[in-house]
Amino acid sequence: MAGNSNNLNLAQESCISDPDQLQAPEARFECPICLAWLRDPMQTSCGHRFCRKCIQSWLEREKACPVDNKPLDKDNDIFPDNFTRREISQQRLKCPNIIRGCSEDLSPLDVEAHLLTCKYGVPKLPDNEKLRCSFVAFGCDSKFEDEPEQQRHLEQETQKHLMLLSQAYSKLILNNSASTSSAAIAEQANFWDPPSKNDSNAMQISSNSNESVHNLLRSLYEKIVVLEQKNREQDIIMANMSEQIASLNLTVSKLSLRYCNGCYLWSITDFKNKINQMRVNHQIMHYSPGFYTSTYGYKLCIRFNLSPKDPTYVAILIHMMKSEHDNSLEWPFTGRISVTIVHPLDSFQNMRETMMTRPELEAFKRPVQDLNPRGFGYTEFVLIEDLFAQGFIDNNNLVIKVNAQPV
Structure with missing residues (x-):
C-alpha cells in the first residue's frame, strides 16, 4: 500500500525524455497583460x-x-x-463580414470601430419586429428573434416546408384544371355560335397558367440557392468560432498554470495504454505541463513512469523548470512538496505523501536548461495492481495532485 512510507523510496533520478514540448512561443504584437493587439x-x-x-x-x-x-x-x-x-x-486584416460581401482591408486596431458602421453587418431588428420564415408565402407563420433561431427552424422543419410547397403546387394544378374545364365547357356551348373576335382567350388562359408554374419553380429555385448560401455562411462562422474557442481555451489553460499557487491537478488520460507502452519500453516517461508556485515564483512539472527498480510500481518525481523569473528567486529551491493520488469517489482513500526538499541535491538547484535533468520524488510510490484494485482508475484516467510551497 503506497500510503505506508516504508514502501516508498525517496530518491533523486535523472530523466531521459525530451521536454521541449513543455514551452510555447508568444505572439509578436501581443500585449502580455491583456493578450490582445498592442494599442498605443x-x-x-x-x-x-x-x-x-x-x-x-x-x-x-x-x-x-x-x-x-x-x-x-x-x-x-x-x-x-x-x-x-x-x-x-x-498589418492588414479582412473585415469579419467578408462572407457577406465586405472587402475592406483594415488595421487590426480599426476592426472594432469598422464593425460598428459596416453596412454588411447583420442588421438589428426593432424590438417590436421579428424575423419571418422564408416560406411565409406558402403558409409558414413562424417568427424568430434572430438569424440563428431562423436557421435552426429551416433545418428542423424541412418536412413541413416540403408539405407546404406540395399543397401550394396541388392548389395551383387544381386551379389550372378548373380553368381548363371551364374553358372547354364554354367552347362546347359556343360551338355552333358565330366566331368571336376573342377566340384566343382560352389559349391566353393556358399560357398564363404555364407562366405561373414557371414563375413558381423559378422562385423555389432562388430560395434554395439563398438557403444554400446561408448554410455556407453559417459553416464559415462556426469554423471561425471554433478556432476562437480553441485559442481562448489555450489561453485559459496557460493562465491556470501560472496562477495555481503551486497546487496542480494532473489528469493522466489513456492510463492503461501508457502503462503497457512503458512495460514494453522502460525509457518512456510522461511529463505534466509546467506550473508555478506563484505568479512570479518557481516553475515545476510532474514526471510519471515505471520504477526502474521494480516495474510493478509507479514512480512519481518532481522536476524544476527554467522560467523567466529565475533571476529574482532564491536558489536552491527550499520548501515542502506533497504528492497525492486522488481517488475518484472517496477522498479518504487518497494516497498522500509529503517531502521536504534537500538543498544540497542537484535536483533543486537553478535549472540551466528548460528542464532540470535531475528529478526528486518517489521511485516506488504505489503498486500498479493496487491502483486498479482499489478503484483509482476512472474512465481510464488517473489523477495526481501536487502541492509545492516554498519556505
Missing part, C-alpha cells in the same frame, strides 16, 4: 512591450515589470514604441 504600444527599460493603458494601470498597483519583475518607474522607465506602432498599422 509602450516599451519598458527592460525591453518589453505593453499597451499604454495596460502598463500604466499595472504600475499603479505594482512597481515592477509584469514579465521579468524588474523594478519600473512609470514616469522614467516606459517610452512610446513608435516603430512597433508603425508595424502594427501596416
Whole structure:
C-alpha cells in the first residue's frame, strides 16, 4: 500500500525524455497583460512591450515589470514604441463580414470601430419586429428573434416546408384544371355560335397558367440557392468560432498554470495504454505541463513512469523548470512538496505523501536548461495492481495532485 512510507523510496533520478514540448512561443504584437493587439504600444527599460493603458494601470498597483519583475518607474522607465506602432498599422486584416460581401482591408486596431458602421453587418431588428420564415408565402407563420433561431427552424422543419410547397403546387394544378374545364365547357356551348373576335382567350388562359408554374419553380429555385448560401455562411462562422474557442481555451489553460499557487491537478488520460507502452519500453516517461508556485515564483512539472527498480510500481518525481523569473528567486529551491493520488469517489482513500526538499541535491538547484535533468520524488510510490484494485482508475484516467510551497 503506497500510503505506508516504508514502501516508498525517496530518491533523486535523472530523466531521459525530451521536454521541449513543455514551452510555447508568444505572439509578436501581443500585449502580455491583456493578450490582445498592442494599442498605443509602450516599451519598458527592460525591453518589453505593453499597451499604454495596460502598463500604466499595472504600475499603479505594482512597481515592477509584469514579465521579468524588474523594478519600473512609470514616469522614467516606459517610452512610446513608435516603430512597433508603425508595424502594427501596416498589418492588414479582412473585415469579419467578408462572407457577406465586405472587402475592406483594415488595421487590426480599426476592426472594432469598422464593425460598428459596416453596412454588411447583420442588421438589428426593432424590438417590436421579428424575423419571418422564408416560406411565409406558402403558409409558414413562424417568427424568430434572430438569424440563428431562423436557421435552426429551416433545418428542423424541412418536412413541413416540403408539405407546404406540395399543397401550394396541388392548389395551383387544381386551379389550372378548373380553368381548363371551364374553358372547354364554354367552347362546347359556343360551338355552333358565330366566331368571336376573342377566340384566343382560352389559349391566353393556358399560357398564363404555364407562366405561373414557371414563375413558381423559378422562385423555389432562388430560395434554395439563398438557403444554400446561408448554410455556407453559417459553416464559415462556426469554423471561425471554433478556432476562437480553441485559442481562448489555450489561453485559459496557460493562465491556470501560472496562477495555481503551486497546487496542480494532473489528469493522466489513456492510463492503461501508457502503462503497457512503458512495460514494453522502460525509457518512456510522461511529463505534466509546467506550473508555478506563484505568479512570479518557481516553475515545476510532474514526471510519471515505471520504477526502474521494480516495474510493478509507479514512480512519481518532481522536476524544476527554467522560467523567466529565475533571476529574482532564491536558489536552491527550499520548501515542502506533497504528492497525492486522488481517488475518484472517496477522498479518504487518497494516497498522500509529503517531502521536504534537500538543498544540497542537484535536483533543486537553478535549472540551466528548460528542464532540470535531475528529478526528486518517489521511485516506488504505489503498486500498479493496487491502483486498479482499489478503484483509482476512472474512465481510464488517473489523477495526481501536487502541492509545492516554498519556505
